[in-house]
Amino acid sequence: xxxxxxxxxxxxLQAGLAHHDAGRLEPAxxxxxxxxxxxPNNRHALHFTGVALHQAGxxxxxxxxxxxxxxxxxxxxxxxxxxxxxxxxxxxLPAAEDAYRRAIGIDALKSTAMANLLAMLSQSHPEEAxxxxxxxxxxxxxxxxxxxxxxxxxxxxxxxxxxxxxLDDGGPVLAGSANAAFQRSVALRYLDRLAESALWLKRTIxxxxxxxxxxxxxxxxQQRSGAFGRAVTSHRRALQxxxxxxxxxxxLGFSLLCAGQLEEGWDVAKARHETPAIKLTREGLPPAWxxxxxxxxxxxxxxxxGDEMMFANCLGDLQQRLPDKTVVECEPRLxxxxxRSFPQIRFVDWLPRQPTLDNTSRVDFSGLVSxxxxxSAISIGDLCPVLRLQISDFPKTGxxxxxxxxxxxxxxxxxxxxxxxxxxxxxxxxxxxxxxxxRDRLYPEVADLAPVFALPGLTLISLQYDDVTTDLxxxxxxxxxxxxxxxxxxxxxxxxxxAALVAELDLVVSAGTAVNVIAGALGVPTVNFVAHPNWTFxxxxxxxxxxxxxxxxxxxxxxxxxxxxxxxxxxxxxxDGKTGL
Numbered sequence: 001x002x003x004x005x006x007x008x009x010x011x012x013l014q015a016g017l018a019h020h021d022a023g024r025l026e027p028a029x030x031x032x033x034x035x036x037x038x039x040p041n042n043r044h045a046l047h048f049t050g051v052a053l054h055q056a057g058x059x060x061x062x063x064x065x066x067x068x069x070x071x072x073x074x075x076x077x078x079x080x081x082x083x084x085x086x087x088x089x090x091x092x093l094p095a096a097e098d099a100y101r102r103a104i105g106i107d108a109l110k111s112t113a114m115a116n117l118l119a120m121l122s123q124s125h126p127e128e129a130x131x132x133x134x135x136x137x138x139x140x141x142x143x144x145x146x147x148x149x150x151x152x153x154x155x156x157x158x159x160x161x162x163x164x165x166x167l168d169d170g171g172p173v174l175a176g177s178a179n180a181a182f183q184r185s186v187a188l189r190y191l192d193r194l195a196e197s198a199l200w201l202k203r204t205i206x207x208x209x210x211x212x213x214x215x216x217x218x219x220x221x222q223q224r225s226g227a228f229g230r231a232v233t234s235h236r237r238a239l240q241x242x243x244x245x246x247x248x249x250x251x252l253g254f255s256l257l258c259a260g261q262l263e264e265g266w267d268v269a270k271a272r273h274e275t276p277a278i279k280l281t282r283e284g285l286p287p288a289w290x291x292x293x294x295x296x297x298x299x300x301x302x303x304x305x306g307d308e309m310m311f312a313n314c315l316g317d318l319q320q321r322l323p324d325k326t327v328v329e330c331e332p333r334l335x336x337x338x339x340r341s342f343p344q345i346r347f348v349d350w351l352p353r354q355p356t357l358d359n360t361s362r363v364d365f366s367g368l369v370s371x372x373x374x375x376s377a378i379s380i381g382d383l384c385p386v387l388r389l390q391i392s393d394f395p396k397t398g399x400x401x402x403x404x405x406x407x408x409x410x411x412x413x414x415x416x417x418x419x420x421x422x423x424x425x426x427x428x429x430x431x432x433x434x435x436x437x438x439r440d441r442l443y444p445e446v447a448d449l450a451p452v453f454a455l456p457g458l459t460l461i462s463l464q465y466d467d468v469t470t471d472l473x474x475x476x477x478x479x480x481x482x483x484x485x486x487x488x489x490x491x492x493x494x495x496x497x498x499a500a501l502v503a504e505l506d507l508v509v510s511a512g513t514a515v516n517v518i519a520g521a522l523g524v525p526t527v528n529f530v531a532h533p534n535w536t537f538x539x540x541x542x543x544x545x546x547x548x549x550x551x552x553x554x555x556x557x558x559x560x561x562x563x564x565x566x567x568x569x570x571x572x573x574x575x576d577g578k579t580g581l
Contacts, residue, residue, distance in 0.1 A: 009035050025052050043072045047079050059089045077106040081113040088120055118149050126156045144170050151183040160187035178207035192441045194225045194556045212241035216248050224532040225556055228259035246274040260539020266385035284366025289376035291386040298374040299328040302381050306514035309521050313545045314383040316400050319344045327372050333495040341402045394544040399523025407500030415504055421457040422506040422575050426483050427515035431466035442531045443511050444560035446474045451568035452509055453479040463515045465491035509571050520546025525574045529567045
């Protein structure tokens with residue numbers, strides 16, 4: 001190539017870059033193609049062509065150009081980074097990870113490959129992303145952007161103490177970082193240091209006054225702290241800043257319910273149906289029921305097992321209002337229990353859920369609607385705005401679910417065989433201890449349960465619905481005894497049989513899980529211990545859904561040990577009242 005040809009190539013490339021920088025992709029691509037016509041292996045033209053095609057949304061076409069550019073020797077970190085971006089856009093995550101790692105290996109600081117790799121892995125492999133971030137910080141401790149990402153990942157995987165330590169190691173350089181202040185607030189929230197968390201969120205707002213995430217998180221912290229009015233104010237401000245955020249809308253609704261503002265709370269909380277965590281596209285439904293006359297009402301299920309059983313509090317009223325005119329979709333494990341409890345309502349299993357391209361699901365109700373002649377529909381949770389507009393609308397006594405009498409008789413015989421004294425069911429944690437639940441300190445440790453285990457003369461029955469082998473060994477070592485495991489009972493799947501067992505117990509002591517809901521819905525005396533006040537209290541400080549349930553809230557001023565002392569005292573008081581002692 002002559003010097004004149006080389007000069008023309010440089011000039012053409014520079015012209016293409018000028019177009020590219022100005023956002024004129026078409027003339028930029030023409031210039032790059034002209035360079036490649038003269039010099040097919042020109043690294044810069046290959047690279048910039050791939051970038052321009054990616055920006056135009058043509059990732060399939062972009063990939064070969066970036067691969068050819070990456071094959072040039074020596075390989076360039078920025079080329080590999082852009083190749084990773086394109087591979088990720090195409091859904092080829094292994095190739096994207098390989099490209100990002102190669103870019104980091106060449107020059108970890110020159111491109112955004114580290115940030116891109118961490119962002120990609122945080123969605124599917126947060127533990128791995130955290131390890132990569134901390135390894136990178138060990139070599140480059142001055143990279144505070146990585147430090148903030150590592151702190152965020154530490155929070156996500158349930159290691160907030162490490163997140164705080166990472167931020168502390170950043171020193172005064174991070175003092176003006178709103179993201180660092182925000183991540184510190186998140187870690188403190190997970191550690192249940194809510195007052196400190198609120199202070200750091202307020203600092204975040206001072207640094208970035210229009211930060212909707214800070215206001216939304218402040219609302220969550222205030223709600224957990226019991227400052228419901230302030231939580232409502234913070235969520236309203238967050239929603240002003242980001243009006244289309246369904247999660248913020250739903251949390252505003254829950255804060256309103258916490259504050260006892262039921263009418264507005266129920267209405268605003270309907271946004272939960274559109275939140276990413278539980279969104280399910282329901283097709284073929286008739287118009288929404290608002291409480292009037294209807295030929296046939298279809299009630300569709302929502303959320304989890306415990307939620308369905310709690311919302312079933314409304315079904316007795318619905319049965320009286322629309323006898324033999326209601327069909328309820330329900331979790332299959334609940335159908336026999338619900339059908340026995342509400343014989344003038346027809347229950348059907350969940351309809352099949354189909355995955356969608358946006359990683360949610362859809363369900364087609366048109367066949368069921370046509371088959372039953374439904375002319376109106378409503379979610380089971382949205383029965384509350386129709387039938388539970390004020391606390392006085394809730395039943396004041398008893399439960400609303402009916403156990404299987406034959407199963408109950410069998411369990412009664414088994415319980416009697418365990419000896420004299422009260423039989424008390426116990427559930428001390430969720431059966432799905434995710435990183436989120438562990439990091440949020442939602443449940444007591446086994447040692448904290450000592451006051452309940454020390455109650456005299458009773459037999460504890462395990463109502464845990466997962467493998468508790470390790471827990472039972474720890475209980476034997478710490479408390480000298482462990483709850484009895486009901487024989488031959490699959491407590492996760494045989495819900496009707498579980499209900500029959502629970503109905504025969506003298507008392508249930510349970511964390512906030514489906515177990516306390518089953519017990520409350522059956523009318524069994526129950527002590528429900530929770531970490532924080534929540535929306536289901538509806539401003540009452542207790543459980544309006546379940547008149548026979550006493551709620552113990554750990555709160556922010558004490559630890560689980562003190563809360564469990566109160567739970568044991570409540571349990572003893574309820575047993576004394578039941579037995580007449």
